[in-house]
Amino acid sequence: MTLTVATLALGLTLATPQAEAQPGHPAPEVGAEGAAGHAEPHTLPEVMMHHVANGAELELPGICGGKFQWTCKVDLHEITGRWVVHVGGLSIDLTPSKHLVMMWVAALLLTVLLLAVARGRSVVPRGLYNFFEMLVQFVRDIAVSNIGAADADRFVPYLACAFFFILFMNLLGLVPYMATATANVSVTVGLALFTFVITQFAAIKAQGVGGYLKHLTGGVPVSLAWLWPIMIPVEFLGLFTKPFALTVRLFANMVAGHFVIYSLLGLIFSISLLVAPVSVALALAIFMLELFVAFVQAYIFTMLSALFIGAGLVHHEHEHAEHGDASDASHVAGKAPGHG
Amino acid sequence: MNALSLGYLAAGLGAGLAVIGAGLGIGRLAASAMEGSARQPTAVGDIRTSMIIAAALIEGVTLFAIVVCLLLAISK
Numbered sequence: 393m394t395l396t397v398a399t400l401a402l403g404l405t406l407a408t409p410q411a412e413a414q415p416g417h418p419a420p421e422v423g424a425e426g427a428a429g430h431a432e433p434h435t436l437p438e439v440m441m442h443h444v445a446n447g448a449e450l451e452l453p454g455i456c457g458g459k460f461q462w463t464c465k466v467d468l469h470e471i472t473g474r475w476v477v478h479v480g481g482l483s484i485d486l487t488p489s490k491h492l493v494m495m496w497v498a499a500l501l502l503t504v505l506l507l508a509v510a511r512g513r514s515v516v517p518r519g520l521y522n523f524f525e526m527l528v529q530f531v532r533d534i535a536v537s538n539i540g541a542a543d544a545d546r547f548v549p550y551l552a553c554a555f556f557f558i559l560f561m562n563l564l565g566l567v568p569y570m571a572t573a574t575a576n577v578s579v580t581v582g583l584a585l586f587t588f589v590i591t592q593f594a595a596i597k598a599q600g601v602g603g604y605l606k607h608l609t610g611g612v613p614v615s616l617a618w619l620w621p622i623m624i625p626v627e628f629l630g631l632f633t634k635p636f637a638l639t640v641r642l643f644a645n646m647v648a649g650h651f652v653i654y655s656l657l658g659l660i661f662s663i664s665l666l667v668a669p670v671s672v673a674l675a676l677a678i679f680m681l682e683l684f685v686a687f688v689q690a691y692i693f694t695m696l697s698a699l700f701i702g703a704g705l706v707h708h709e710h711e712h713a714e715h716g717d718a719s720d721a722s723h724v725a726g727k728a729p730g731h732g
Numbered sequence: 733m734n735a736l737s738l739g740y741l742a743a744g745l746g747a748g749l750a751v752i753g754a755g756l757g758i759g760r761l762a763a764s765a766m767e768g769s770a771r772q773p774t775a776v777g778d779i780r781t782s783m784i785i786a787a788a789l790i791e792g793v794t795l796f797a798i799v800v801c802l803l804l805a806i807s808k
Contacts, residue, residue, distance in 0.1 A: 437806065441806065640792070640795065640799060641792035641795065643799070644792070644795030644796065644798055644799045645788075645791070645792070645795055647799075647802075648795055648798055651802075688784060688788050689788065691785075692788045692789070692792075695785070
């Protein structure tokens with residue numbers, strides 16, 4: 393599974409070329425030294441966008457300018473040079489950016505943790521391995537209840553990857569000095585694309601190319617074939633609404649949480665220093681909510697991916713005319729004992 | 733009343749309306765979850781799980797609107 397995690401991380405890093413970071417100038421208030429690219433953000437919207445959006449700098453504590461500072465800017469463009477790929481006539485800028493580095497950190501953390509923990513494999517698991525086995529069992533239960541016990545094990549590696557990767561990226565954003573990679577729409581689009589491709593491939597494999605295309609007509613029979621020019625484009629576009637929803641749900645949840653925390657803390661600067669106790673208490677409450685939302689969003693993404701995969705496979709069962717209670721029986725039998 | 737200020741106004745109004753929708757929807761959801769739990773205390777765990785999933789999905793729809801408002805608010 394760790395190999396799949398590494399491949400997923402590699403695939404995502406290659407699939408999400410990060411655009412050039414633009415410092416936002418939303419409000420024409422305090423004149424930030426506008427034209428020069430790396431002006432210090434002054435207004436609250438600028439600070440918020442600087443922290444949430446992607447950029448070419450990491451901020452870590454360290455020694456720079458001669459002495460120890462709590463935030464040293466690490467310019468990624470200087471460290472790595474520019475990674476520009478020329479494909480045909482296009483030049484794609486793949487220089488590592490803040491969110492890309494966060495994705496790498498999450499993938500590395502996951503790989504190292506799972507490799508270290510996998511030694512604990514035994515009939516009676518204990519310790520950290522037990523905890524991870526519980527999580528993987530949880531993902532497998534999601535797969536079994538949405539896809540059916542017969543096909544679930546084929547998709548559990550991908551679903552476990554998606555769950556753990558998204559969970560680690562979400563949680564990494566809550567650590568000081570780190571950023572949320574899933575607060576970048578390119579990252580969530582990449583994740584949703586993986587689900588989309590796997591769903592379509594699973595559907596084609598289960599129904600055959602002919603059956604798959606037949607379902608694109610939306611169940612309109614050949615006798616009404618003149619309706620097909622309307623049905624097929626609509627159904628085709630309908631294929632993309634689900635990954636789009638997956639994308640925006642994850643992205644917006646992550647961005648909104650961070651925005652609320654920054655806004656609450658920004659009130660200290662906008663109003664007065666005296667609101668600090670209330671502001672920090674509220675921000676702490678929202679932080680706890682963010683922690684919860686990180687888990688819930690990873691679970692929702694995984695569950696909906698499993699649901700879409702299962703929905704693509706279900707026609708396969710119709711074709712083979714299996715009686716209804718067969719799938720129910722496998723649904724119950726497939727659940728792990730002690731689940732509750 | 734130039735286009736930019738109308739855009740900011742729209743962003744604020746849109747965010748408020750979106751929150752009204754989410755509040756009503758999730759409020760109804762929580763109400764029926766409470767009622768179901770009261771009628772059948774043994775099903776509390778399942779009801780809680782379904783409630784959280786449904787709340788996350790409703791919130792997802794709200795956040796579509798919030799994203800549009802953010803796009804309005806940070807445009808030049």
